Amino acid sequence: MIPLPLARIAEITSGALTGMADPRAVVRGPVVIDSRAAVPGSLFVAFKGDRADGHDFAAQAVEAGAVAVLAERPVEAPAVIVGDTMAALAALATAVCAELTGSTVIGVTGSAGKTTTKDLLARLTARIGPTIAPVGSFNNEIGHPLTVLKADETTRYQVLELSARGVGHIAELARIAPPKIGVVLNVGTAHLGVFGGREAIAQAKGELVEALPADGVAVLNADDPLVAAMAERTAARVTWYGRAASAAVRAEGVTVDDRGRASFTLRTPSGAAPVSLRLYGEHAVENALAAAAAAYELGLPVATIAEELSEAEPRSRWRMEVSDRADGVTVINDAYNANPDSMRAAFGALDALAGARRRFAVVASLQELGEESDALNEGVGRLAGGAGLTGLVVVGDGAGPILAGARAAGAVPGVLGGGEASAPRDGARTVVACVPDAGAAAAALEAALAPGDVVLVKGPRVAGLERVAEALLGGDRR
Numbered sequence: 001m002i003p004l005p006l007a008r009i010a011e012i013t014s015g016a017l018t019g020m021a022d023p024r025a026v027v028r029g030p031v032v033i034d035s036r037a038a039v040p041g042s043l044f045v046a047f048k049g050d051r052a053d054g055h056d057f058a059a060q061a062v063e064a065g066a067v068a069v070l071a072e073r074p075v076e077a078p079a080v081i082v083g084d085t086m087a088a089l090a091a092l093a094t095a096v097c098a099e100l101t102g103s104t105v106i107g108v109t110g111s112a113g114k115t116t117t118k119d120l121l122a123r124l125t126a127r128i129g130p131t132i133a134p135v136g137s138f139n140n141e142i143g144h145p146l147t148v149l150k151a152d153e154t155t156r157y158q159v160l161e162l163s164a165r166g167v168g169h170i171a172e173l174a175r176i177a178p179p180k181i182g183v184v185l186n187v188g189t190a191h192l193g194v195f196g197g198r199e200a201i202a203q204a205k206g207e208l209v210e211a212l213p214a215d216g217v218a219v220l221n222a223d224d225p226l227v228a229a230m231a232e233r234t235a236a237r238v239t240w241y242g243r244a245a246s247a248a249v250r251a252e253g254v255t256v257d258d259r260g261r262a263s264f265t266l267r268t269p270s271g272a273a274p275v276s277l278r279l280y281g282e283h284a285v286e287n288a289l290a291a292a293a294a295a296y297e298l299g300l301p302v303a304t305i306a307e308e309l310s311e312a313e314p315r316s317r318w319r320m321e322v323s324d325r326a327d328g329v330t331v332i333n334d335a336y337n338a339n340p341d342s343m344r345a346a347f348g349a350l351d352a353l354a355g356a357r358r359r360f361a362v363v364a365s366l367q368e369l370g371e372e373s374d375a376l377n378e379g380v381g382r383l384a385g386g387a388g389l390t391g392l393v394v395v396g397d398g399a400g401p402i403l404a405g406a407r408a409a410g411a412v413p414g415v416l417g418g419g420e421a422s423a424p425r426d427g428a429r430t431v432v433a434c435v436p437d438a439g440a441a442a443a444a445l446e447a448a449l450a451p452g453d454v455v456l457v458k459g460p461r462v463a464g465l466e467r468v469a470e471a472l473l474g475g476d477r478r
């Protein structure tokens with residue numbers, strides 16, 4: 001972060017110094033919201049959460065070296081008192097970002113693939129200048145300003161993940177760190193219930209390109225009609241990526257190996273180069289193309305882009321992690337989160353990876369889908385029921401619609417490892433079992449698994465299905 005004296009922080013946040021805070025004391029960062037993360041030079045931001053109140057940890061943060069606390073009421077430590085710490089954090093990030101005129105902000109949004117694309121792009125920009133990017137999915141009203149505040153005068157690129165749970169959210173994040181390049185991946189069904197429809201999701205995601213200046217670049221997915229329509233909503237130049245022949249940055253001759261990893265020729269207006277991804281699942285091609293298109297706009301040679309994309313390993317946990325057990329069972333852990341689109345992508349990856357091997361899947365009911373929830377979960381059941389599985393395990397409450405969909409696709413309720421599932425024949429029907437929790441799911445699978453089998457683990461964040469994958473792999477071996 002750029003060094004800021006407390007007096008300046010008070011000015012930016014319209015705050016008042018208390019607790020004998022020295023106006024000349026300089027905050028050098030990092031700005032933290034967990035007192036245990038405070039180090040000399042930190043600013044500790046006190047948030048009042050559901051379970052804990054940061055104000056109670058103010059003294060602890062200062063003991064650990066924090067210069068002061070950004071707080072809503074006086075605490076037993078030097079503090080800048082503001083009306084609303086969230087707004088003050090945003091104001092601070094906005095001011096810092098405005099001072100960093102030598103740094104280019106690149107925003108990434110979409111329903112699925114933001115973190116993957118952000119990680120790929122940050123890897124690419126790091127080749128041409130110091131880059132900051134959030135860890136994992138730090139993409140909301142707290143994570144976003146905290147990430148921006150990590151930047152300093154040496155930062156050339158800020159690769160940010162922007163997420164929305166409603167109209168206006170992305171506009172607000174873009175106001176804090178005005179992007180020069182905006183990447184929109186797709187408009188899917190994630191958080192459908194929160195938004196109330198795909199049109200509303202498109203409206204919200206499009207706020208990113210609306211925020212771009214005339215000399216900026218909108219990097220848009222030519223293959224997604226709702227994203228393509230966003231070209232009308234931006235003053236910036238548009239660069240298209242995708243499979244379509246009309247896309248400036250595109251993948252040609254895509255093939256998928258027996259582990260589900262894609263290879264293709266990356267074509268840009270300035271040349272072409274071969275890419276072999278280490279990321280699993282064919283949908284990684286879209287994310288790689290989006291990152292490539294943004295990097296192309298920043299002037300990276302296509303050979304460098306292709307080389308970096310080919311070297312990138314998955315950076316963020318529980319997203320398409322493929323592990324082999326000693327007995328030859330392969331576990332695909334995609335338990336980080338799920339929505340109808342990423343569920344389809346995951347079953348596609350299972351299909352590519354499993355080939356003729358026996359397939360199992362562990363899923364849980366998708367959340368936040370609003371009125372269409374039952375219908376979409378039934379769709380998940382039909383997808384799983386028609387995926388050539390030997391066994392399907394549905395974990396937790398609300399399994400009804402998935403079960404109904406799976407049965408409609410020909411699956412039969414039963415016990416894994418008992419009778420049919422343990423001795424599948426060609427054309428045998430998928431056995432579907434409903435279990436209460438991750439432990440029961442792992443136990444049910446262990447009873448049925450044989451060397452050579454492939455298991456896909458995929459569900460929404462709240463279901464915590466990574467515990468199933470971890471149990472299958474023995475402890476936390478990944």
Ligand SMILES: Nc1ncnc2c1ncn2[C@@H]1O[C@H](COP(=O)(O)OP(=O)(O)OP(=O)(O)O)[C@@H](O)[C@H]1O
Binds near residue numbers: 139281320336
């Ligand atoms: N282009 C894509 N199309 C469909 N599914 C995808 C795509 N990219 C990633 N996924 C799947 O979506 C899930 C989340 O991926 P990732 O973390 O990159 O997305 P995200 O947009 O950052 O998600 P979040 O909103 O939870 O932060 C993973 O299961 C991944 O396999």
Ligand SMILES: [Mg+2]
Binds near residue numbers: 116137
């Ligand atoms: Mg994310």
